[in-house]
Amino acid sequence: MRSLALDRLILVVANQPWQKVPLRSVTPAEDRLAMVEAMLPLVPGAEVSRVEIDRGGPSYTADTVDALLADAALRGAALDLYLIVGADLVAGLDTWKRVDHLRAAVTLAVVARPHSDAPPPSGWKVVYVEDHPVDVSSSEVRDRLERGLPVGGLLPDEVVRCIRSRGLYAVRR
Numbered sequence: 317m318r319s320l321a322l323d324r325l326i327l328v329v330a331n332q333p334w335q336k337v338p339l340r341s342v343t344p345a346e347d348r349l350a351m352v353e354a355m356l357p358l359v360p361g362a363e364v365s366r367v368e369i370d371r372g373g374p375s376y377t378a379d380t381v382d383a384l385l386a387d388a389a390l391r392g393a394a395l396d397l398y399l400i401v402g403a404d405l406v407a408g409l410d411t412w413k414r415v416d417h418l419r420a421a422v423t424l425a426v427v428a429r430p431h432s433d434a435p436p437p438s439g440w441k442v443v444y445v446e447d448h449p450v451d452v453s454s455s456e457v458r459d460r461l462e463r464g465l466p467v468g469g470l471l472p473d474e475v476v477r478c479i480r481s482r483g484l485y486a487v488r489r
Contacts, residue, residue, distance in 0.1 A: 317361050319445045320398055320425055325362040326384075327352050330375035335411070345369045347482055354478035378414035381421050400425040400445070403432035404453075410437045461485035 317325045329349045336342050345368075352364045367383055368375040381397060388395045399422040401409075406426055409415060423441040430451040436442050452470050460467050462485050467476060479485060 317359075319447065320400075320443065322361075322398065325359065325400075326365050327356075327359075327362055328365045328368055328380055331369045331372060332374045334374035334376065334413070335408075343484060347484055350482060351475050351478050354474040355472055358472055358474065376413040378412070378417050378421075381418060385421065397422045398425040398443070399423070400427060402427050403429040403434070406432075406436040407434040409440070458485050 329345060329352055331345050333342055349364065349366060349369060356362060356364055367380055371379065371383075377399065381399075384397065385395060399418065401424065403426050406424075409418075409424075412418060419439050423443060424436055425443050425445055426436065427445045427447060457467055457470055460470070461479065471479075
């Protein structure tokens with residue numbers, strides 16, 4: 317929020333991440349929402365949205381952008397939308413649904429990730445967020461949790477407690 321001088325930061329939890337569902341099992345949306353809610357007090361000014369969960373079905377960022385823009389129009393407000401993604405995602409942006417619409421509707425805010433330096437596909441308005449990148453992926457965190465390995469320093473304690481209380485990523489037998 318500081319780097320981009322944002323008025324609001326909306327953390328949107330996907331209902332069905334359409335590019336992941338066919339490839340691997342995905343943690344249920346309500347569990348992912350609970351983890352985001354557990355982390356929320358650590359990010360002053362951020363809010364969580366369940367718009368994609370409530371909409372149901374596959375989650376497409378373009379649909380969420382349309383919903384945000386429609387809501388703003390009803391209130392007579394103008395929005396300057398930023399789509400915040402990790403640098404590891406930019407190479408695949410052209411595979412997203414209605415990518416041309418997204419490219420026109422948002423500014424892409426690319427957050428630095430170790431070992432990810434591919435430039436975004438052409439045509440995007442882009443800003444870069446240089447922060448303190450953590451050299452770990454969500455897949456690695458899930459794997460560590462499933463194998464009973466420590467995740468201290470990789471996740472906030474609040475999120476670890478949420479994961480444990482919901483019985484997520486338990487050690488495989």
